[in-house]
Amino acid sequence: MAFSPASYSQNQPVLDALSRCIAACEMCADACLHEDHVKMMVPCIRLDRDCADICRLTAAFIARGSDHAKHVLRECIEICQKCADECGQHQHDxxxxxxxxxxxxVEACQQYAG
Structure with missing residues (x-):
């Protein structure tokens, strides 16, 4: 799944979604550390961190047109879905x-993967 610089505009929607996910996960992990029952938030914090990291890696692979982007993208979709499921269980904003x-x-990555 190698991409040429001409496909930059095709990559932008997924790169934007990945960037927003990274920021949301980092903010969520930090906010969870300030919750009253921090121990209850440990799975959420761990998934937030994993999700932010895999999104960073995926964005880098896509941006540089790596032949391995497809493999990383699949893992990114899986971890983002798990993070969405975990965070979705909590009522914190x-x-x-x-x-x-x-x-x-997840949706942007699935569309990108075709």
Whole structure:
């Protein structure tokens, strides 16, 4: 799945979704650390961090047109979905915003993958 610079505009929607997901996950993880029952938020924090990291890696692979982007993209979709599911279980605003960003990222990645 190598891409030429001419496909930059085709890549922009998925790169934007990945960027929004990274930011939402980082903010959610930080906000979870300030919740009263932090121990209950540990799975959420871990998934937020994993999701942000895989989104960063996926964006880099897509941006540089890596032949391995397709493989990383599949993992990104899986982790983003798990993060959306976990965050979606919590009523905190930051978790709900993160879940929405993760779901949007899953959709953008699936569309990109075709």
């Amino acid at each position: 930051h978790c709900q915003q993160c879940a929405a960003a993760c779901r949007a990222c």
